[in-house]
Amino acid sequence: MPSQAQQANEHAPNGEGLTSTSPSLTGPLLNLSTGFGRCNRCKTNGRSYSTPLWVVCLDESMSIWHCQWTCPGFVFCPRKPHPLRNEYHPICCAITGILFDFELVEGKDHPNELPPLMYMEFGKTGGLLLRLTKTIHGTGQYVILDSGFCVLKAIVGLCQHGVFSGALIKKCRYWPALVPGDAIDQYFDDKPVGATGSVRGMLDGVSYNIFCLKDQGYVTKIMATGSGLFYNSDRMHSRAAENGNVQFKYPEPFEWHYDYRHLIDDHNNKRHAVPSIEGSLKTQRWAMRCFQYLLATSETNQFLANQHFVWGSTNETTIIEFRRELAWDLILNPLLIEPVPNVIATRRQSNPLMVHNVVKCPPFTSRWNGRDFETASQFRYNQFTCKARGCKKRVRTYCVCTPGEWLCPLHFRVHLLEAAEI
Known part of the structure; x- marks a missing residue:
């Protein structure tokens, strides 16, 4: 049995x-x-x-x-x-x-x-x-x-x-x-x-x-x-x-x-x-x-x-660099962001499926002219004040969705939370 x-x-x-x-x-x-x-x-x-x-x-x-x-x-x-x-x-x-x-x-x-x-x-x-x-x-x-x-x-x-x-x-x-x-x-x-x-x-x-x-x-x-x-x-x-x-x-x-x-x-x-x-x-x-x-x-x-x-054999990407890229891809996975209807989107939020990532401006950047970065500064690593209200940190980083709007690491996380609420 x-x-x-x-x-x-x-x-x-x-x-x-x-x-x-x-x-x-x-x-x-x-x-x-x-x-x-x-x-x-x-x-x-x-x-x-x-x-x-x-x-x-x-x-x-x-x-x-x-x-x-x-x-x-x-x-x-x-x-x-x-x-x-x-x-x-x-x-x-x-x-x-x-x-x-x-x-x-x-x-x-x-x-x-x-x-x-x-x-x-x-x-x-x-x-x-x-x-x-x-x-x-x-x-x-x-x-x-x-x-x-x-x-x-x-x-x-x-x-x-x-x-x-x-x-x-x-x-x-x-x-x-x-x-x-x-x-x-x-x-x-x-x-x-x-x-x-x-x-x-x-x-x-x-x-x-x-x-x-x-x-x-x-x-x-x-x-x-x-x-x-x-x-x-x-x-x-x-x-x-x-x-x-x-x-x-x-x-x-x-x-x-x-x-x-x-x-x-x-x-x-x-x-x-x-x-x-x-x-x-x-x-x-x-x-x-x-x-x-x-x-x-x-x-x-x-x-x-x-x-x-x-x-290939010429690439020298380390496991730590790959792990960091993978972590950001998991955090900013566009397949998990569902568009919400009847929402008036701002310039920053014009595309709900936009991928957000923090990047650095090119060397000798003086300002953002609306289309590209102008590289007329005499300083190679010129820094700018974070755009967040009350923040006085000097950085060179911004989000790819809003070039020219400088963000420190702390307020970049705030930016991600605001984008996720769309």
């Missing part, structure tokens, strides 16, 4: 259509199941509005929240700038840096009424990787993974779904399963820096390799189902040794790992750059904190999209 959750799930794949209004569905994270499901609807339907290129990166990301008792899914993740808060597992295109999918770490707060997550037969790590890469299954793309995702069954599961991957191997307390780490280290004891080797294995009919590179004082190991020990670049790397500097090349798996492993961290740094959305919007509602993460991620994605597809 199916439960209510199973019956509801028949019309909602992956549980993303469930709502908190169902009588038997409860839990602190249930309110977000619908919201995140809609956000990832493109993933559920097997397509993505942002198509990544041939290589992607998957790592951890943290949102800003401090109170353990009001944060469902509270996680401690060391070595992060914000270690105490919600943890997300995002995946992004390693060429553009655009984040195209993510999953919130729910832990014990996962609603028990929801059905099991997809691909759980591959284990927790394997299921996570397969869900996040669902939109690129069968494409033959390559996934860069950190050592926290180095699970052989998960990597083999990705290969069975048409996605190659490579994960860094590290020893925490033990080596990962089926990884002869001590034997590999012993083999490379007498090898020079830059020496390479591989160990080939087979699991569930899928061939995999453990690629090894001797570095100064340790052996770097990567478990991968794609690539090989060949060189695609002439770039040399040097290490200090007893007999002087040693130069060598990175084989392809190591070159890809070191080139693209930092993309999620770069995305996080841009998202947390001051002034950030998550740090500026003060709220005590945990659901709003999750919304801030989505909003900040969308903002960073737009910046990266402009940087890669619009501006």
